[in-house]
Amino acid sequence: IMVGTLKTTNQIAIGALLRPVIHRPDVLTMVSTDFCHWGAQYKYQPWDTSMPVYEFIAKLDRHGMELIRLQEPGAFSAYLLETDTTICGKHALSVWLRAVWSPPSGNRDHNNDDELLIDFVKYAQSSQCHSRADSSVSYAAAVATLSDRAD
Numbered sequence: 064i065m066v067g068t069l070k071t072t073n074q075i076a077i078g079a080l081l082r083p084v085i086h087r088p089d090v091l092t093m094v095s096t097d098f099c100h101w102g103a104q105y106k107y108q109p110w111d112t113s114m115p116v117y118e119f120i121a122k123l124d125r126h127g128m129e130l131i132r133l134q135e136p137g138a139f140s141a142y143l144l145e146t147d148t149t150i151c152g153k154h155a156l157s158v159w160l161r162a163v164w165s166p167p168s169g170n171r172d173h174n175n176d177d178e179l180l181i182d183f184v185k186y187a188q189s190s191q192c193h194s195r196a197d198s199s200v201s202y203a204a205a206v207a208t209l210s211d212r213a214d
Contacts, residue, residue, distance in 0.1 A: 066155035071140060074154065078136075078161025085162045092207075094159045096152020098124045102198025107149045116192035117199065123148060124186065124201045131205065132181045136160035163207075181207045 069077070085092050101107055101120050111119050123146060130139040139160055143153055150156070163179055185204040192199045 066152070066158050069154045069158065071157075074136075074140075074157045075161050077158050078164070081158070081162040085159075088209075092159065094152065094155050096150055096155060098127070098148075098150050098201035098203050100149040100151070100198075100200050101192060103195065104198060105149050107147070108195055109146070110195075116194065116197065117188060120188060120192065120199060120201060121186070124203065128183050128186070128203055128205070131156060131160065132183065134160060134164050134179065134181065136164050178210050179207055180210050181205055 064081075066077075084090055099107070099120050101116070109119070109123070110116050111122075114122070127139065127142055127146075127148065127150065130142050136157060140157060142148075143150070143157075183203055183205045185202075187202045189200045189202075190197065
């Protein structure tokens with residue numbers, strides 16, 4: 064499934080439709096996206112001058128990664144609005160988060176014995192930016208696994 068630009072209401076609706084499929088034990092879900100694209104050519108250059116640019120970019124990315132890890136689609140959506148970050152697959156990530164989070168009833172199912180654990184295993188930047196003349200694209204890899212709470 065390829066996901067383009069979607070309104071939040073559509074992300075929620077598609078996430079709810081995909082939920083039964085994604086939660087099947089015989090289904091593997093992969094979401095692929097770059098993270099922050101920083102530089103003049105991307106028209107995205109926020110920076111807290113109290114730290115090197117590449118550290119600011121990493122801080123920005125890691126905040127988004129933490130919200131994904133926590134599986135809080137509303138918080139991730141707020142992060143996207145607040146930072147206006149240039150994550151190419153932000154809508155695909157949002158749909159996936161809605162699918163793993165939103166049960167058909169609209170309430171979290173706390174009776175499920177399986178818990179989804181998301182672990183970011185790799186983070187990299189194409190280059191370390193030191194000034195506004197530089198540019199970089201960030202990359203992150205995560206693995207999501209089901210863990211039986213009884214273990």
